[in-house]
Amino acid sequence: MRIGLLTEGGYPYVGGEARLWCERLVHGLAQHEFDVYALSRGEREEVEGWVPLPPQVSRVRTAPLWAAEDDGVVHGRRARRRFAEAYGDLVGALCSASEPVASPSASEVVDSAAVDSVALDSAVVEPEADRFGSALYALAELARDEGGLSGALRSETAVRALESACHAPGALRAARTARVPDLLEVAAQVERALRPLSLDWYADDGLGAVDLCHATTGGAAALTGLLARHFAGVPLLVTEYGVRLRAHYLGAPGEAPSAVRAVLAAFHRRLAAEVYRRATCITPGNAHARRWQERCGADRAKLRTVYPGMDASRFTAVGESPDGADPATLVWVGRVEPAKDLVSLLHAFARIRAAEPTARLRIVGAVPDPEGAAYLGHCKALAEHLFPDEAEGAYAVGDNPVSFEDIGGPQAPDLAEVYGAGAVVVLSSVIEGFPISLVEAMLCGRATVSTDVGAVVEVIGGTGLAVPPRNPRALAEACVALLRDPARRERLGAAARARALELFTIEQNIAAFHELYLEIVSHEPVRRVLVDGAGEPRPFGAPTEAHLPGRWTGRRRPLRRPRWALPPEHDTARQDLPGYDMPEQDLPGHGTPEPDTAAHHAPVPAAEGVR
Amino acid sequence: MSDLGELDRLASTDDLDTARKPSPARRVGVDPVKALMRRHHDLCERAVDPLEIAAGLEAHGLTDRAAARFRHRDVFSLAEEMYARVPRSGDQLPPSYDLLDVAQERGPWALLALLPGALCAATLVGQRLTEGRVRVTVVALGVLAVALGLRAALRRGPLRAPSGTGPNTGRAATWWLLAYALLGDGLLRTALEGGPDGAWPPAPVPVLALALAFAPATWCARLLAVRARRRLAASRGLEEFASSITPLLLGVVALFLCALGALLVLCGLVLGAYGGTGAYAGAGALGALLLIARLLTSHGFGQAPAVALATAAAAECTALSSVFAGRLPGCSFLATPVHVLADTWGADAVPLVVCALTALILLIHATRTLTRASAHAQPSGSP
Numbered sequence: 001m002r003i004g005l006l007t008e009g010g011y012p013y014v015g016g017e018a019r020l021w022c023e024r025l026v027h028g029l030a031q032h033e034f035d036v037y038a039l040s041r042g043e044r045e046e047v048e049g050w051v052p053l054p055p056q057v058s059r060v061r062t063a064p065l066w067a068a069e070d071d072g073v074v075h076g077r078r079a080r081r082r083f084a085e086a087y088g089d090l091v092g093a094l095c096s097a098s099e100p101v102a103s104p105s106a107s108e109v110v111d112s113a114a115v116d117s118v119a120l121d122s123a124v125v126e127p128e129a130d131r132f133g134s135a136l137y138a139l140a141e142l143a144r145d146e147g148g149l150s151g152a153l154r155s156e157t158a159v160r161a162l163e164s165a166c167h168a169p170g171a172l173r174a175a176r177t178a179r180v181p182d183l184l185e186v187a188a189q190v191e192r193a194l195r196p197l198s199l200d201w202y203a204d205d206g207l208g209a210v211d212l213c214h215a216t217t218g219g220a221a222a223l224t225g226l227l228a229r230h231f232a233g234v235p236l237l238v239t240e241y242g243v244r245l246r247a248h249y250l251g252a253p254g255e256a257p258s259a260v261r262a263v264l265a266a267f268h269r270r271l272a273a274e275v276y277r278r279a280t281c282i283t284p285g286n287a288h289a290r291r292w293q294e295r296c297g298a299d300r301a302k303l304r305t306v307y308p309g310m311d312a313s314r315f316t317a318v319g320e321s322p323d324g325a326d327p328a329t330l331v332w333v334g335r336v337e338p339a340k341d342l343v344s345l346l347h348a349f350a351r352i353r354a355a356e357p358t359a360r361l362r363i364v365g366a367v368p369d370p371e372g373a374a375y376l377g378h379c380k381a382l383a384e385h386l387f388p389d390e391a392e393g394a395y396a397v398g399d400n401p402v403s404f405e406d407i408g409g410p411q412a413p414d415l416a417e418v419y420g421a422g423a424v425v426v427l428s429s430v431i432e433g434f435p436i437s438l439v440e441a442m443l444c445g446r447a448t449v450s451t452d453v454g455a456v457v458e459v460i461g462g463t464g465l466a467v468p469p470r471n472p473r474a475l476a477e478a479c480v481a482l483l484r485d486p487a488r489r490e491r492l493g494a495a496a497r498a499r500a501l502e503l504f505t506i507e508q509n510i511a512a513f514h515e516l517y518l519e520i521v522s523h524e525p526v527r528r529v530l531v532d533g534a535g536e537p538r539p540f541g542a543p544t545e546a547h548l549p550g551r552w553t554g555r556r557r558p559l560r561r562p563r564w565a566l567p568p569e570h571d572t573a574r575q576d577l578p579g580y581d582m583p584e585q586d587l588p589g590h591g592t593p594e595p596d597t598a599a600h601h602a603p604v605p606a607a608e609g610v611r
Numbered sequence: 612m613s614d615l616g617e618l619d620r621l622a623s624t625d626d627l628d629t630a631r632k633p634s635p636a637r638r639v640g641v642d643p644v645k646a647l648m649r650r651h652h653d654l655c656e657r658a659v660d661p662l663e664i665a666a667g668l669e670a671h672g673l674t675d676r677a678a679a680r681f682r683h684r685d686v687f688s689l690a691e692e693m694y695a696r697v698p699r700s701g702d703q704l705p706p707s708y709d710l711l712d713v714a715q716e717r718g719p720w721a722l723l724a725l726l727p728g729a730l731c732a733a734t735l736v737g738q739r740l741t742e743g744r745v746r747v748t749v750v751a752l753g754v755l756a757v758a759l760g761l762r763a764a765l766r767r768g769p770l771r772a773p774s775g776t777g778p779n780t781g782r783a784a785t786w787w788l789l790a791y792a793l794l795g796d797g798l799l800r801t802a803l804e805g806g807p808d809g810a811w812p813p814a815p816v817p818v819l820a821l822a823l824a825f826a827p828a829t830w831c832a833r834l835l836a837v838r839a840r841r842r843l844a845a846s847r848g849l850e851e852f853a854s855s856i857t858p859l860l861l862g863v864v865a866l867f868l869c870a871l872g873a874l875l876v877l878c879g880l881v882l883g884a885y886g887g888t889g890a891y892a893g894a895g896a897l898g899a900l901l902l903i904a905r906l907l908t909s910h911g912f913g914q915a916p917a918v919a920l921a922t923a924a925a926a927e928c929t930a931l932s933s934v935f936a937g938r939l940p941g942c943s944f945l946a947t948p949v950h951v952l953a954d955t956w957g958a959d960a961v962p963l964v965v966c967a968l969t970a971l972i973l974l975i976h977a978t979r980t981l982t983r984a985s986a987h988a989q990p991s992g993s994p
């Protein structure tokens with residue numbers, strides 16, 4: 001199967017976000033062929049270069065999203081009229097005040113396995129969303145027929161269309177206050193966001209040739225997949241570990257006028273809604289992302305939470321060895337920044353010390369930026385103020401019960417040992433996405449106490465204690481309860497490790513995507529008509545069995561045959577034909593991998609892949 | 612020992628228990644959402660839709676379980692209530708844009724603008740002071756220096772062409788027009804009289820004046836940019852902006868023409884011996900043409916100026932060659948229009964008519980394109 005992996009500021013670039021996850025996915029699913037289509041976000045990424053690519057990545061195409069390249073395309077009269085019409089519709093849909101996010105339909109019972117195409121017709125499409133979508137595709141078709149849109153999207157035609165949309169009856173209240181600089185700013189930002197439209201990726205030798213588009217983020221990458229779906233009918237799978245729309249709200253500069261923010265927010269909202277509407281399957285990284293997606297109009301039947309995978313092998317030794325922890329030590333691990341609310345942790349620790357005078361706190365963390373460094377200094381000062389140094393006897397040198405350490409320092413040589421040395425792992429954040437440090441602690445078999453933010457409760461399940469954020473007293477009580485009860489700590493730790501191994505390993509992540517790929521391709525195969533040199537359709541060009549998903553004969557291990565012995569590949573239908581592989585009695589059900597129960601307690605190293 | 616520990620434990624739990632009683636200051640009022648809105652006042656004030664409030668609340672650590680305390684199912688519905696309850700007092704105008712980014716943009720361009728004029732003047736002085744072979748070398752070096760100086764001066768400052776506009780097709784035509792201003796009138800005059808027999812006198816006055824006028828041209832372009840940005844920030848509609856920018860554009864061109872005229876007169880006085888008003892007007896028209904073409908190019912409309920400059924250059928070339936072609940047997944009719952023109956207004960009239968017409972057409976084009984708001988937007992790639 002040929003997968004089009006769509007990334008934005010991600011995978012093949014060394015410094016890209018979510019790079020590790022994509023890398024593991026590509027390595028883990030070596031039986032598929034990957035075409036990587038990467039949008040780069042900055043010059044720095046391009047300078048730093050790519051990570052080494054495995055042989056299953058057959059091609060990489062990149063395009064910059066950051067450079068304003070003027071392609072010098074001058075449209076003719078008809079193209080200009082087409083553009084004016086389509087752009088007018090687009091901005092008209094953006095500026096109209098009707099609310100696009102409908103609360104999701106009340107299908108409470110969701111069978112998560114039912115990734116079906118029923119979703120397409122189930123949602124009642126409201127006119128404005130439809131208008132946005134059709135205008136978007138009209139612009140994309142124009143870009144395909146006539147060349148780049150970058151000049152046209154910044155032209156006076158565009159600004160005029162924007163002005164009349166903002167002043168039209170029924171426009172957004174904030175948009176009505178737009179002045180000329182605001183219009184120019186909006187036009188420039190929309191041009192930026194629509195740059196994927198001008199790419200030449202959607203032809204038959206590009207994204208038109210893949211069997212499935214996997215967008216690794218929302219936003220521009222998903223827009224690319226949307227267009228591939230529109231032009232070539234390729235099914236789209238969208239993975240969002242952080243919801244792009246939410247990131248847009250949080251990252252939007254506050255000093256911009258409200259008109260600009262309102263129209264741009266509407267753009268991102270409508271784009272997200274269109275992506276969710278058209279995608280065959282959406283995989284949020286946690287329940288929090290899932291809620292946002294549901295809120296933005298994603299059908300519940302399409303949503304399937306796939307937790308990010310962590311490398312469990314690093315923590316196996318600590319997790320499986322008998323408890324070597326100091327029974328009075330609390331450990332905090334993470335990046336030092338104000339959102340982690342270490343101040344509240346220190347105040348809580350003051351209360352813990354009042355109850356358990358032998359308790360110690362280790363704060364192990366990296367400092368990401370100057371703001372974090374200042375915050376760390378503040379926390380150190382507070383710790384010295386709250387806890388005077390103390391010594392064991394009259395002649396011993398004392399030290400502070402709170403220690404600040406770096407990973408790799410003499411006290412904390414390695415992350416697993418840090419977790420292993422603590423009786424309880426604490427998390428005191430006020431803002432948290434997916435708490436990686438908590439998962440690591442769980443893999444180490446530690447009992448955890450954390451604040452109830454982000455995806456924390458979802459991650460720990462019943463295997464740790466959760467307290468409200470900004471509540472040092474509750475945090476202290478929970479910690480004291482665990483410090484005083486070693487048996488409970490051990491029980492929780494064992495449960496935590498079992499849970500983490502079941503849910504948050506690389507293997508489950510890759511297996512989930514493997515299964516999803518097969519399911520999507522079996523439900524929505526791309527049917528292409530093969531033509532011969534004369535342009536006539538070639539009969540039996542794509543045999544019926546080519547539409548069967550993947551290697552349905554199943555395989556116990558990754559391919560070990562030399563390249564020359566591989567079955568010949570078709571031009572369009574890349575699935576291997578059945579019969580080349582193992583005898584049929586090896587079939588494990590219907591092509592879906594068996595649940596890998598054995599692996600949960602003896603995790604295989606990441607290099608070995610999923611099975 | 613154990614009972615001591617027990618006592619300790621009891622004491623500590625007591626400690627925790629006494630602290631558990633809520634202090635009266637933290638009592639939640641009858642309307643908890645209102646208190647929440649007060650706490651997140653800025654967020655509510657600036658939010659453009661409920662989702663923005665929801666994102667902001669979540670970023671402050673509010674979860675669905677916390678939203679339940681406000682009698683809401685989730686953060687989204689809480690955010691919707693908050694968004695609906697934000698008091699909105701009519702349409703208040705957003706704060707005006709600060710113009711610092713334009714005003715602060717200083718640099719070497721203001722001095723570089725003087726470079727072509729200075730180099731041109733130095734070349735002329737050198738040409739006056741030297742003789743023979745040395746003079747040829749000095750003039751050649753001077754022309755090269757002026758060309759390089761002009762190139763450097765156009766690299767930055769308000770007359771800079773935006774990056775990525777492709778090859779500048781108007782460059783060759785510009786050099787041809789300048790060369791014609793230097794040599795063309797003399798050649799045409801001698802050609803009409805049956806020459807040329809040997810060298811004819813060049814006209815350094817218009818070239819020097821134009822080189823010196825590069826500085827006022829840059830300052831005029833700067834004036835246009837600053838004023839246009841200010842009007843842009845102040846205007847509420849595109850029509851309003853267009854109608855306010857037209858007089859500004861015409862005024863800037865007129866201002867430049869005044870400066871160029873003064874420079875022409877000055878150079879004529881210093882260098883002496885220059886043609887009549889026709890020659891002055893021709894140089895002025897050429898200056899206006901070059902200014903408008905450069906203004907258009909620097910605002911991203913490179914195509915029309917390139918065509919206009921090429922047309923003007925081609926017209927002058929045609930005028931010259933038609934005179935020579937008229938000497939061929941049976942082709943004397945070819946030279947008739949130029950002869951008529953030269954007999955009526957003098958040989959200076961050819962560049963005057965050509966440049967003035969082109970400049971006028973380009974000016975009309977500029978009043979339609981440079982009055983667009985999109986022409987004055989900051990290009991996204993610019994620093």
